Amino acid sequence: MLQIESRQFAVERGLFACIQCGKCTGGCPMAMKTRLNPRDLIYRVLVSGNGFNLEGREELWDCTTCLTCYSRCPKQVNPMEAILAMRGAIVEKGKIHPNVKTALESTFRNGNPLKMPRSDRAEWAKELQLKAFPDGGAEYLFYIGCTPSYDPRGQKVARALVRVLGSAGLDFGILGNDENCCASEVRRLGEAGLFEAMVEENTAAFTELGVEKMFTVSPHCFNVFKNDYQKLEVGAKFSAQVQHYTQVLADLTRDGRLKFNGSFEQKVTYHDPCYLGRHNGIFDEPRAILQGIPGLELIEMDRSREKSLCCEGGGGRMFLEGTNPGTRLAQQRVQEALDSGATILATACPFCLLTLEEAVKHLNAEEKLRVLDIAEIAERAL
Amino acid sequence: MSDSIPSSANGRGAALVIGAGIAGIQAALDIADAGFKVYLVERSPSIGGRMSQLDKTFPTLDCSSCILTPKMADVPRNPNITLLTCTQVEAVEGQAGAFHVTLERQPRFVDESVCTGCGLCTDVCPVITPNIFNAALDSHKAIYRVFPQAVPAAFVIDKRPSPCKITCPAHIPVQGYIALIAQGKFREALQRVREAGVPFVGTLGRVCYHPCESECKRADWDEAVSICALKRIAYDAGRDDEKPQPVPIQYEEHVAVVGAGPAGLTTACNLTRRGYKVTVFDALPSPGGMLAAGIPEYRLPREVLNDEIDYVLAQGVELKLNTPIGRDGGPSLEDLRRDHQAVFLAIGAHGSSRLGVPGEDLPEVFQAVPFLRHMNMGHEANIGKHVAVIGGGNSAIDAARCALRLGAEVQLVYRRSRAEMPAAPWEVSAAEQEGVKLTFLSAPLRVIEKDGHAAGIECIRMKLGEPDSSGRRRPVPVDGTEYVMDVDTIIAAIGQNVESDGLGVETKWGQFVVDPLTLETSAKGVFAGGDAVIGPASVVEAIGAGLQAAESIHRYLRGMDLRDGRSQDHPKSKDIQISPAEAVKRAPREHMPELPVAERINNFREVELGLTAEQAMAEAQRCLSCAVCSECNQCVTACQRGAIVPEDAPRRIEVDVGAIVVATGFDVFDPRRKPEFGYGKYPQVITSLEFERLASASGPTAGRISLNGHPPNKVTFIHCVGSRDRSLNLPNCSRVCCMAVAKQAHLAHDRLPGAQITVFYMDVRAFGKGFEEFYDRVRKEGILYRRGNPSEIVRRGDHLFVRAEDTLLGEPVEVESDLIVLAAGLTPRADASGLAQILHLVQGTDGYFQEAHPKLRTVESSVPGMYLAGCCQGPKDIPDTVAQAKAAASAAMILLNGKGANHASN
Structure with a gap:
């Protein structure tokens, strides 16, 4: 039996506030295609007496942590966090999918979930001669993250961003091979122990380096540093001001430091990444950057901003297929972008970039639509 | 309505009722029927409140208007009730039994006691604006009646500030003449500007620097309205040869105006119209000041200027030319003061700043102002073939373009860069097109002399240093960069000053020192304005000063307070929010036709040719009507009873009352705060209040439930939008929505035969008398209640889908809908805390006014002597x-009655 003490579990997480209105499930992008039903799950926890059995609840791994459920809840119940806690209980018992196990082990050993060696982490930047933080007292730490460090597609984004920041004269440094995974996916996969250990390790490292201001490529890294570290006792000392790079670029554009001398003559639609938009309310900055680029025409999809459709890349879903590997949400999203008449699907998240690009290939739409990160579009317009 | 209001009736005390919805009306009628005096105060133009917007009431399906209007009609018939609409409470002092209340009545601009409600005004009004009573589903004119059964029945004008009028130094009613031009009424448009005291319409339409256009809200959509060009056509197309008749003199005082420029002539024109005898003195042989002496003919044809000056003079203004004051043998200011009871000094800034370099007194070195005056007065100008103009202002550009037209090769030398040039950018580019060469960052060192004549000019390159006191970067010479320009004529245009010596009035740097509001100088009865006060500026600023001076001089001569009611504080144009009646369709400005460069550079023909009538009407239709009322005054002309009061102003009213009933009602939740429903984005998504107006026989569709003319076939209602929602900090239940939705579902079923009607609900609160029975009836009609509250609305193609979980099925569902009604919750009034402060009322954590005890003192507020009624205390239904x-x-x-004092003071 894989049971949780459901009464205490529900009280601690405020689940008794649930009025069973179903807004969480009505908006859940996975509820339409899998067995996941957040309202039903909460109700079953509430009525289970004092023991709720997690055995066989494979749908817990379907959640993409897109946060639509919480953002719609009128009673401020957070089904996503409840699901993560249930995953935690499963992981604690060691009953996890081999892929999850591999990702967690790699994160523990290599500082990334991608089974890549630590010594290759800064390969992407070897020809760029970037300042090492904090030597020379750089103003910002540029935290790259695992996907932009190792994935060839992600690396292009990181390099584009370096050139954009350079043209604006921003003073930043990187950690190189000393950079460690942010542990965001560790937390989403329910490995609370490893997460705590990594928060402790990273917090100590950042404190010692004297990081005051930092920014990230990935909204996932941004979110975990900004919102999750300080909630743990071992991360209480984490004090750096964290920004997503789109915030930095929007500021540089507004102050006139980042100038676009070129143009980007395309119809662009912007896909709001969950961890930038719903999780952190950053909707305007990415659009401000795009609208500041000469020649660029910004088109909105019906599902934009708060209503953005998850690409299905979050919540550990980069490592797991889930209970319905059929049509991925990213394919639905790409279809929406095609319907909008855009020729470029812009985003600002390495996971979104990979899943959406994959979906474009799957739909044989490479001729009609390209997926680009905002940093890449900005670089083309310098 | 009369200004005097009796302070109490029968000596039995009086009550103030704030808010005239059904709660306020009922309270006022009861108190008045008991023999007490009631002041019923309502901030909107009609009583009736929210109930007047509803179609039917639940659960009895009475027509809301039918049961409300008899009560509304009782209010003005009750001798004990004084109804004050458009009125708000400003301050309350005192205590229970003896409150002293200050009210402020906003102008209605229509005399309620005279208006018969015939509607002739509304027929001629050119402005449409969203109809808020109909939830903005249709529109009405700027002069309107809130709804046909409004009480009082009088019309009202919606008049707001507009950026163009505020920004204009002469506060010309811009929107007024634009609205008239949009209708092709050019003559009326010209008349409207002249009525506002501005005689120089064709002149301003040609030479104004139009600061109004920089603030025009239309630029937020595409480009500013071409206001200046429209003023020009008002004159060009609206003028006729008829001259005004002399105005009879009413007063014995005689006013002297020194200077026949735009400021002086504007003052003279306006004082003459008011019935004063006015004499204008000018040192030059012809009138017009800088308009005549400074502005070249190719920008302002003399025929236009002279026609407008004749318009001023024809009204009876006396003009004495060749008469300098205080110099050159002319009469002194003292002489004028002896013979006149007030003097306005508007002498302009006709002096020139010297270059301060060796050789500047050579015969081929001219000053721009005398050079332009010389030419403009019809004299030959003897200049050479290679001219250097020094300076970057408008006079420099005028001088350069004139010299060019005389056949010279012209170089303009300016010590800073293009960005710092004070000249209007469109003038600079016109000069460049015509062939004037511009040299930036260069300044003269000396004029080179050869045989007593100028033979060139030595200049030095400059660079921009730190900003100076004017905020512009100071030019600094670059050593070793001296060079010689081969020219035979130099025109200096580096500054103008006021020739104010000899008048005995206090000056600073030569400019008269005046009170900025009244334009009074240090000498009693002597006023000054225009360039003579602010230095070389613009025509429109001079006209503004002329208007200011005329008002001051009239007040001065009539012994009135010079400052009362005057202010230079205006709302900031950036704070002005507008909601155009219709979606703004992008349309670029009409292009001003110009004489081709080749046809203009060897003559003084006018360069700008003016818009055609068709262009002008199209351009005028681009105006967004920020001020709503355009002040075109067509209603004034149309009203046969003289009920329109354009000069109506806010009024303070003080009343003494013993008790106060607060009945200020509620606001409706704005569903834009829940973006997942796409309200404001999808036209098919409306609020329950909007549904009421659609269903109402007196609403925009006369009771046909339709959107864009199509009756919907699939109607979905969504409960609890903006209520019971902690994420919005609106935790309370709105209490009326469950039954309102049931009623509306019934109406939809009744009016839309065969339509599929779905109500999504969490739970149905049918707690009142007859409510559950009504809910039963509605379901039996075939309305599908599905349990589950929708999460979002999405659009695919042209279709909208409500996405929810049917919690009884335990499955996510999508329901296609062509009309979606959001049961938007009730919220406290947005300005409830403002009133709470004035009255010292306590608000609950939900924002509603707090009663003194939740069980036992449910109508007493936290303040003794003040009582709560209706939704200001919390959401509730009509009964x-x-x-x-x-x-x-x-x-x-x-x-x-004096019985409750002990209780009230507890």
């Missing part, structure tokens, strides 16, 4: 509101 209003009236009457 509960009426009951509470009657209870509040009763509590107030107990106090007024």
